[in-house]
Amino acid sequence: MPSDTTFADKPSLDQSHFCADPEKTKLGAIDELRTEGPISSFWSDAWRALRRRPLFWISVFLIAALTMIALFPGIFTSESPTHCELGRSMDPSTSGHPLGFNRQGCDIWARVIYGARTSMTVGILSALFTALIGATVGQLAGYFGGWLDGILGRIVDIFYAVPIVLASVVVMQVFRDRATALSVVLVISLFAWTPVARVARGAAIEAKASDFVTASKALGLGKYAILLRHILPNSIAPIIVTATTSLGTFIVLEATLSFLGVGLPPSVLSWGHEIANAQVTVKTHISVLLYPAGALALTVLAFILLGDAVRDALDPKSATR
Amino acid sequence: MTTTALASLAHLAVRDLSVSFQTDGEPIRAVRRIAFDVKPGEILAIVGESGSGKTVSSRAMLGLLPRTARIEGSAQLDDTELVGLKGEAVRRVRGDRISMIFQEPSTALDPVRTVGWQISEALRSHRPLSRKAAMARAVELLDLVGIPDPEVRVHCYPHQMSGGQKQRVMIAMALSCDPELIVADEPTTALDVTVQAQILDLLHDLREKLGTAIILITHNMGVVADLADRVAVMFQGEIVEENSAAELFANPHHPYTQHLLAAVPHLGKPRPAIMDEVAPPPVASRVVMAMRDLHVSFPGRIGSPPVHAVRGVNLDLHAHEILALVGESGSGKTTLGRCAVGLQEPTGGVIELLGTPLGSVSARDLRTLRRRLGFVFQDPAASLNPRMSVGACITEPMKVAQEGTVGERRARAAELLEAVELPVEFAERYPHELSGGQRQRVSLARALVMRPELVVADEPTSALDVSVQAKVLEVFVRLQHETGFACLFITHDLAVVDMLADRIAVMKDGELVESGTADEVLRAPREDYTKALIAAVPLPDPVEQALARQRRRALRAATRQ
Numbered sequence: 020m021p022s023d024t025t026f027a028d029k030p031s032l033d034q035s036h037f038c039a040d041p042e043k044t045k046l047g048a049i050d051e052l053r054t055e056g057p058i059s060s061f062w063s064d065a066w067r068a069l070r071r072r073p074l075f076w077i078s079v080f081l082i083a084a085l086t087m088i089a090l091f092p093g094i095f096t097s098e099s100p101t102h103c104e105l106g107r108s109m110d111p112s113t114s115g116h117p118l119g120f121n122r123q124g125c126d127i128w129a130r131v132i133y134g135a136r137t138s139m140t141v142g143i144l145s146a147l148f149t150a151l152i153g154a155t156v157g158q159l160a161g162y163f164g165g166w167l168d169g170i171l172g173r174i175v176d177i178f179y180a181v182p183i184v185l186a187s188v189v190v191m192q193v194f195r196d197r198a199t200a201l202s203v204v205l206v207i208s209l210f211a212w213t214p215v216a217r218v219a220r221g222a223a224i225e226a227k228a229s230d231f232v233t234a235s236k237a238l239g240l241g242k243y244a245i246l247l248r249h250i251l252p253n254s255i256a257p258i259i260v261t262a263t264t265s266l267g268t269f270i271v272l273e274a275t276l277s278f279l280g281v282g283l284p285p286s287v288l289s290w291g292h293e294i295a296n297a298q299v300t301v302k303t304h305i306s307v308l309l310y311p312a313g314a315l316a317l318t319v320l321a322f323i324l325l326g327d328a329v330r331d332a333l334d335p336k337s338a339t340r
Numbered sequence: 341m342t343t344t345a346l347a348s349l350a351h352l353a354v355r356d357l358s359v360s361f362q363t364d365g366e367p368i369r370a371v372r373r374i375a376f377d378v379k380p381g382e383i384l385a386i387v388g389e390s391g392s393g394k395t396v397s398s399r400a401m402l403g404l405l406p407r408t409a410r411i412e413g414s415a416q417l418d419d420t421e422l423v424g425l426k427g428e429a430v431r432r433v434r435g436d437r438i439s440m441i442f443q444e445p446s447t448a449l450d451p452v453r454t455v456g457w458q459i460s461e462a463l464r465s466h467r468p469l470s471r472k473a474a475m476a477r478a479v480e481l482l483d484l485v486g487i488p489d490p491e492v493r494v495h496c497y498p499h500q501m502s503g504g505q506k507q508r509v510m511i512a513m514a515l516s517c518d519p520e521l522i523v524a525d526e527p528t529t530a531l532d533v534t535v536q537a538q539i540l541d542l543l544h545d546l547r548e549k550l551g552t553a554i555i556l557i558t559h560n561m562g563v564v565a566d567l568a569d570r571v572a573v574m575f576q577g578e579i580v581e582e583n584s585a586a587e588l589f590a591n592p593h594h595p596y597t598q599h600l601l602a603a604v605p606h607l608g609k610p611r612p613a614i615m616d617e618v619a620p621p622p623v624a625s626r627v628v629m630a631m632r633d634l635h636v637s638f639p640g641r642i643g644s645p646p647v648h649a650v651r652g653v654n655l656d657l658h659a660h661e662i663l664a665l666v667g668e669s670g671s672g673k674t675t676l677g678r679c680a681v682g683l684q685e686p687t688g689g690v691i692e693l694l695g696t697p698l699g700s701v702s703a704r705d706l707r708t709l710r711r712r713l714g715f716v717f718q719d720p721a722a723s724l725n726p727r728m729s730v731g732a733c734i735t736e737p738m739k740v741a742q743e744g745t746v747g748e749r750r751a752r753a754a755e756l757l758e759a760v761e762l763p764v765e766f767a768e769r770y771p772h773e774l775s776g777g778q779r780q781r782v783s784l785a786r787a788l789v790m791r792p793e794l795v796v797a798d799e800p801t802s803a804l805d806v807s808v809q810a811k812v813l814e815v816f817v818r819l820q821h822e823t824g825f826a827c828l829f830i831t832h833d834l835a836v837v838d839m840l841a842d843r844i845a846v847m848k849d850g851e852l853v854e855s856g857t858a859d860e861v862l863r864a865p866r867e868d869y870t871k872a873l874i875a876a877v878p879l880p881d882p883v884e885q886a887l888a889r890q891r892r893r894a895l896r897a898a899t900r901q
Contacts, residue, residue, distance in 0.1 A: 035583070035584065036582070036583045036584075037579070037581065037582040037583070038580070038581045038583075039578060039580040039594060041595050044575060044580055044594070044596060046595055046596055046599060049599070049807050049808075050777050050808050050811065051775075052762065052778070053773065054763050054766070058770070058773075059769075059772075059773055060729070060770045061726060061727055228722075229722040229725075230718070230719055230722045230723040231722065231723055233715075234715050234717065234723065234786070235736065235740070237681055237683055237715050238711065238740050239706075239707030239711055239740060240736075240740045244740070252725070252727040253725070
């Protein structure tokens with residue numbers, strides 16, 4: 020006999036009256052007070068959801084490894100990336116030089132390892148700055164609305180309309196040979212903050228309409244206090260998601276600029292330069308191109324996987340928590 | 341057991357129907373092996389609170405559930421098995437043999453097509469009719485559902501009609517192919533009470549005229565008492581009791597049914613014992629909030645005149661009293677409530693709050709003044725900041741006012757949680773871990789943290805299930821008696837008002853229609869509008885409701901003359 024009610028339990032075919040066994044129904048379940056179990060805040064829930072995803076751990080492992088490489092490249096290779104001998108040009112791999120040599124006779128493995136720092140720096144700092152600029156502009160526009168929203172909204176539109184590679188090419192001319200990783204970060208941050216701003220504006224408008232904001236206003240909380248205490252904490256999740264998912268594209272953008280020769284000066288090691296230099300030998304020795312390109316692809320993939328996992332954990336619409 | 345003999349009698353026979361939803365974790369069992377019959381011409385009400393599975397079970401029959409749903413069991417309409425029906429076969433059943441009426445008429449109609457087009461489209465998808473014949477039938481149907489001038493209105497777009505008229509159009513569409521069964525899912529929940537009464541009358545008449553069987557899904561016991569022949573009560577995915585409507589209301593057997601019926605506020609019944617346990621404090625003559633000739637208008641869209649939300653309202657709220665502000669949607673009651681606490685600036689007139697005229701105070705003084713006020717909002721999901729713990733939410737007003745040390749605030753939060761009958765450990769938890777009713781109790785605790793003299797509660801229980809609402813109201817009234825705050829209680833629910841209000845003010849189209857003590861307004865209303873409003877409230881008792889329906893018809897006939 021199953022524990023559930025079935026039609027067979029009904030007394031007669033007329034079934035003028037049917038009443039389930041009261042013993043089977045726990046009325047205590049009406050508006051139950053749950054005091055056991057772990058406290059579940061938004062962030063602890065998100066962490067619990069994140070922890071269960073294998074893709075999250077794969078991306079974390081990759082990013083941890085890349086960070087180590089970026090911080091301490093010396094651990095991973097004893098070769099100097101700038102020690103080049105033309106006599107070894109295009110030599111195949113030998114002991115101590117696992118990937119062989121490029122046209123200038125430099126160790127490819129060493130150059131790939133040392134190039135990681137530029138990509139990681141540019142990616143992480145750009146994501147951070149775009150998030151800061153975008154969040155500030157978006158939150159102010161969304162929260163205050165009116166003419167401020169009008170002006171900031173048009174500025175966002177203008178920056179959104181400019182093709183970022185074209186804009187970077189022009190602005191990077193200012194730095195010329197003095198360009199460093201930071202100047203690339205600056206240029207990217209200047210032009211790539213608009214998606215974050217749009218997301219932050221939407222989140223602010225949504226949070227602004229909530230009763231708890233009206234309640235705080237009614238309590239006498241000041242405008243900026245409401246923004247900081249209520250609006251921002253409720254908008255931070257989509258901002259983080261947008262920033263993490265776009266981090267990978269910033270790394271690609273730096274490589275693109277360096278490849279085009281308007282990014283970093285040749286003195287700075289970058290995967291973009293390696294790819295550009297490998298062009299000449301692409302027909303004869305494709306591997307020279309594949310190693311830096313592969314490293315770039317892997318890094319971008321790691322961050323995009325992380326962004327996806329974080330979005331699934333933070334966005335209540337996409338996840339079933 | 342001879343199910344075949346039964347099937348020949350029953351129009352719809354549901355047996356062992358189960359629905360579960362696949363999720364990341366455990367599958368959610370929304371409906372657990374339910375069984376019921378609907379005979380030709382019968383109205384079966386499926387009653388339950390949110391999450392009881394009442395909507396899911398009926399949608400399962402029509403194949404309207406998302407892909408994650410797993411449906412088991414059987415639902416036979418005559419000899420057609422509905423569970424597992426696919427593609428063309430299910431399309432032929434939907435709209436033709438079974439049709440649906442949805443809760444929200446404004447989203448269920450396509451805004452870019454005329455209502456006539458939509459009705460004839462429904463017709464032509466099942467019947468080989470010419471466009472012209474279908475339109476003619478659409479006019480007939482609109483006439484049947486009581487739309488005036490159907491030949492003209494058939495060319496209207498949904499936005500040109502009122503909510504009640506849109507619901508009539510939805511009903512006309514549901515009737516278009518003479519279905520054997522109509523599934524009405526909360527057909528009147530989104531409507532005002534006077535409009536609801538008209539729609540209920542319409543469904544009543546249509547049943548008499550056409551003899552269509554109806555499954556009425558609702559949480560409103562008054563609607564059930566008004567329409568249903570039989571009632572099935574659902575709780576946590578199971579049918580716990582099924583009986584004829586008269587018997588079920590008169591003699592509920594299952595503890596849940598008893599609990600549910602006891603929790604339903606009943607207009608005109610004596611107040612529940614708990615409300616009278618504490619003697620109401622003497623109504624002091626001191627005026628806490630006064631409005632004189634108050635006007636509020638909002639600028640209309642370009643080219644259209646401004647909207648007058650409040651027009652010349654005079655209102656006094658005395659210390660220690662609960663004044664219920666009653667009205668239908670668009671009556672201006674919420675705007676008036678916002679004015680009362682300085683959240684909305686009036687365009688004319690004077691508001692005196694706690695002895696201070698609001699027009700003359702500086703922003704800083706207004707902020708200090710507001711600390712002596714409390715608020716409770718309608719939506720329990722939006723009234724607490726989801727990123728703050730319950731304790732932080734409750735004591736936020738103290739923090740804003742820079743009052744008390746961290747320890748004192750914590751103690752005050754514990755004290756208030758106890759007052760609203762929640763465990764003190766809840767202070768550490770987050771709003772989304774609480775049920776709607778528990779969140780509203782937390783909102784109440786927050787409103788009271790500064791020991792306010794005036795609390796404005798805007799529909800604080802209308803988003804809650806009845807069994808939960810009862811608890812919130814009980815806590816609310818007890819705290820009001822204990823601490824003696826004056827309260828402006830804004831609501832559309834007269835039955836709730838009857839439970840707790842000392843005085844009542846009725847609003848219509850921005851004007852105050854009638855005000856007086858609760859007894860005066862509810863038992864001896866002077867204005868026609870108040871009378872109509874009271875008559876429209878469906879009573880959760882089939883016998884009383886049948887009488888009320890007669891009275892309402894008489895009243896309508898009288899006012900027409």
